[in-house]
Structures are given as C-alpha cells and as structure tokens.
Amino acid sequence: MKAHILPFENRWVNAEQAWQWHRELEHLGEGNVRVMYAEHETHHADEHAVVFDIPAGFVRDWLVFHDRRTSLRQTLWRTTVIVLTLIAAVAAVIAAFRA
Numbered sequence: 147m148k149a150h151i152l153p154f155e156n157r158w159v160n161a162e163q164a165w166q167w168h169r170e171l172e173h174l175g176e177g178n179v180r181v182m183y184a185e186h187e188t189h190h191a192d193e194h195a196v197v198f199d200i201p202a203g204f205v206r207d208w209l210v211f212h213d214r215r216t217s218l219r220q221t222l223w224r225t226t227v228i229v230l231t232l233i234a235a236v237a238a239v240i241a242a243f244r245a
Contacts, residue, residue: 157203167200168208176212183209 159167171179179197183205186196196205 157207159204164204167204170198170200171205171208176209179205180209 174182174197182197183202186193186202186205191202194201196202
C-alpha cells in the first residue's frame with residue numbers, strides 16, 4: 147500500500163487515517179467544511195468531532211493549510227502582475243526615448 151503524505155502537519159492520528167480524513171474534507175470542499183466548522187465552534191464546541199468522526203483540531207489544521215495555500219497563490223499572482231506592469235512601463239519609456 148502506498149504511503150500518503152499530508153501537505154500539512156498531522157498531530158491527530160496515524161498517516162492512513164489522516165489521509166482518509168483529508169480526502170473526505172477535500173471531497174466536501176473548503177467552503178462547506180468552513181461552514182461546518184464555524185457551526186461546530188458556535189453551537190457544539192464541547193463535542194469532539196466536526197465532520198463525521200474528524201476532530202476539530204484536524205479540521206482547523208486543514209483549513210489553515212488551505213488559507214496558506216490561497217495566500218501564497220494571491221501573493222504569486224500579485225507579484226506576477228507587478229513584474230509584468232513594470233516590464234511594460236520600462237518598455238514604454240524606452241519606446242518614448244527612441245521616438
């Protein structure tokens with residue numbers, strides 16, 4: 147059996163169980179899991195599991211992983227736009243001096 151490596155730290159269970167939980171959360175989708183976690187924290191904070199049998203700490207770590215990944219994507223996108231804008235501005239200045 148292939149060993150799966152989670153893209154975030156797992157402090158909760160063995161690797162195989164964590165991978166199953168990760169797949170379940172990915173299948174549900176980030177938006178749905180975020181709503182379920184918020185509802186759990188608001189109304190059922192004393193209960194151990196948020197989704198099915200997945201503990202709140204694991205769900206929180208999974209959401210933090212997705213937040214970091216989204217933040218990284220936004221930073222890369224902004225950097226790309228800034229660099230391309232800078233290149234276009236330099237090209238425009240060079241074209242203005244040549245004319």
